[in-house]
Amino acid sequence: MLGFFRCVRSATRFSQVPRFPLITQRAFEKGTKISECGFHTTSPRAAIPPVVLIILRPALRVVAFFAGRNFRKWWRSLPKDKREHYWSRIKEKKWKILVGGAVTSAMAYWFYMSHLEVEPITGRERFSIVSTKQIQDLSQLEFQAICTEYASRIEPIKHPYYARMKRVADRLLHANKHLPQIYTKTWTITVLDDPRNMNAFVLPNGNIFVFTGMLDFCTTDDELGVVLGHEISHCLLGHAAENVSREHLLEAIKLVLIALAWAFLPSDILSLLGYGVGAGAVNATLRYPYSRNLENEADQVGIHLAAKACFDVRAALAFWDKMDIIHELDLLASQEWLSTHPSHKTRVAKIEEQLPDAISFRKYCKVRSILKDC
Ligand SMILES: [Zn+2]
Numbered sequence: 065m066l067g068f069f070r071c072v073r074s075a076t077r078f079s080q081v082p083r084f085p086l087i088t089q090r091a092f093e094k095g096t097k098i099s100e101c102g103f104h105t106t107s108p109r110a111a112i113p114p115v116v117l118i119i120l121r122p123a124l125r126v127v128a129f130f131a132g133r134n135f136r137k138w139w140r141s142l143p144k145d146k147r148e149h150y151w152s153r154i155k156e157k158k159w160k161i162l163v164g165g166a167v168t169s170a171m172a173y174w175f176y177m178s179h180l181e182v183e184p185i186t187g188r189e190r191f192s193i194v195s196t197k198q199i200q201d202l203s204q205l206e207f208q209a210i211c212t213e214y215a216s217r218i219e220p221i222k223h224p225y226y227a228r229m230k231r232v233a234d235r236l237l238h239a240n241k242h243l244p245q246i247y248t249k250t251w252t253i254t255v256l257d258d259p260r261n262m263n264a265f266v267l268p269n270g271n272i273f274v275f276t277g278m279l280d281f282c283t284t285d286d287e288l289g290v291v292l293g294h295e296i297s298h299c300l301l302g303h304a305a306e307n308v309s310r311e312h313l314l315e316a317i318k319l320v321l322i323a324l325a326w327a328f329l330p331s332d333i334l335s336l337l338g339y340g341v342g343a344g345a346v347n348a349t350l351r352y353p354y355s356r357n358l359e360n361e362a363d364q365v366g367i368h369l370a371a372k373a374c375f376d377v378r379a380a381l382a383f384w385d386k387m388d389i390i391h392e393l394d395l396l397a398s399q400e401w402l403s404t405h406p407s408h409k410t411r412v413a414k415i416e417e418q419l420p421d422a423i424s425f426r427k428y429c430k431v432r433s434i435l436k437d438c
Pocket residue numbers: 294295298359362
C-alpha cells in the first residue's frame with residue numbers, strides 16, 4: 065500500500081520530529097490544488113482572535129471582581145435614605161429595565177443562533193465562533209509549545225516506535241482518505257519518551273503526538289488503531305474549535321458569576337464560596353457533560369475509521385477493559401460527573417452497543433478491498 069506519509073525535511077528547528085507533506089491523492093487525481101478544495105476557506109466569525117481572548121481572560125476576571133466588590137462597597141457607604149431613593153427609582157423604571165433585559169437576551173440568543181453550524185461528518189449542529197484560520201494558528205502555536213516543552217524527550221526518527229506509529233496512522237488515514245478533513249491536512253508524528261504516560265493526542269492541524277507509555281500499553285496494532293482512530297476523530301470533527309467556542313461562552317457566564325458574587329454577598333469569604341459553588345455547578349452541568357459527549361462522539365467516529373482501515377475493532381473493548389483495571393483504585397476516575405471524560409465502564413458499555421455495526425462495516429470494507437485487489 066502506498067504510504068500516506070512522506071518525509072520532506074530533516075534539518076529543522078524540530079529536527080527530531082518527522083514532518084510529512086500531505087499526499088493529497090484525491091486532489092492530485094483531480095488535478096486541483098488544495099486551496100481550490102474549498103475546505104480552507106475562512107469566515108471572519110470572531111472579531112477578536114481566540115489567542116487574544118485567552119490572554120484577556122485573567123484580566124477580565126480581575127475587572128469583574130473589582131466591579132462587583134466596588135459596587136458592594138459603594139452601596140454600603142450610602143446613607144439609608146439614599147438607598148431607598150435608588151430602590152424607588154428602580155421600581156419606577158422596572159418596565160424599562162425588563163425591556164432592556166429582554167432585548168439583551170434576544171441579542172444574545174440571536175448571536176448564538178447565528179453562529180450555529182452543521183458538522184459535516186456527524187450532521188450535528190454546534191456553536192462556533194472560531195474560524196479555520198484562527199484554529200490553525202492556535203494549533204501551530206501549541207505544536208511549537210509542546211515541541212519546546214518536550215524537546216529533550218522527543219524520540220529520534222530511527223526509533224522503532226516511529227515505524228509502528230507510521231504503519232498504523234498510515235493505514236487509518238489511507239483507508240479514510242476520501243474525507244476532506246484528512247486530505248487537506250499535513251500530518252506529522254511525534255513520539256514522546258515517557259513510559260508512565262499512557263496518552264496520545266492530535267492537534268487540529270494534524271500533528272499526532274503519542275507517549276511511549278501508550279505505545280507500550282497498546283499490545284497490538286488493533287488497539288493502537290482504535291486509540292489513534294479516536295484521537296484523529298477529535299481532529300476531523302473540529303472538537304478543538306468547538307471547545308474554544310464553548311469556553312468563551314462559559315467564561316462569559318463565570319464573569320457574570322464573579323461580579324454578582326462580590327456585589328451581593330456580604331463578605332469576601334462568602335463571595336469566594338458563592339463563586340466556587342456557582343463555578344462548580346457550571347462545570348458539572350455544562351462543561352463536563354458537553355466534554356463527555358464529544359468524547360463519546362470521537363469514540364463512535366474513531367471506531368468507524370478503524371473499521372474502514374480493517375482493524376479488529378473488538379480491540380476497543382480490550383483496551384478500555386485494561387484501562388478500567390489499572391484505574392480501579394482511582395476514585396476520581398470513577399466519578400464521571402466530575403470528569404471531562406466518560407468513565408471507562410461507560411465507554412465499554414457504549415462501545416459494546418456500537419460494535420455490531422462497526423464489525424459489519426469492517427466486513428463490508430474488507431470485502432470491498434479484496435474485490436478491488438482482484
Ligand atoms: Zn478523547
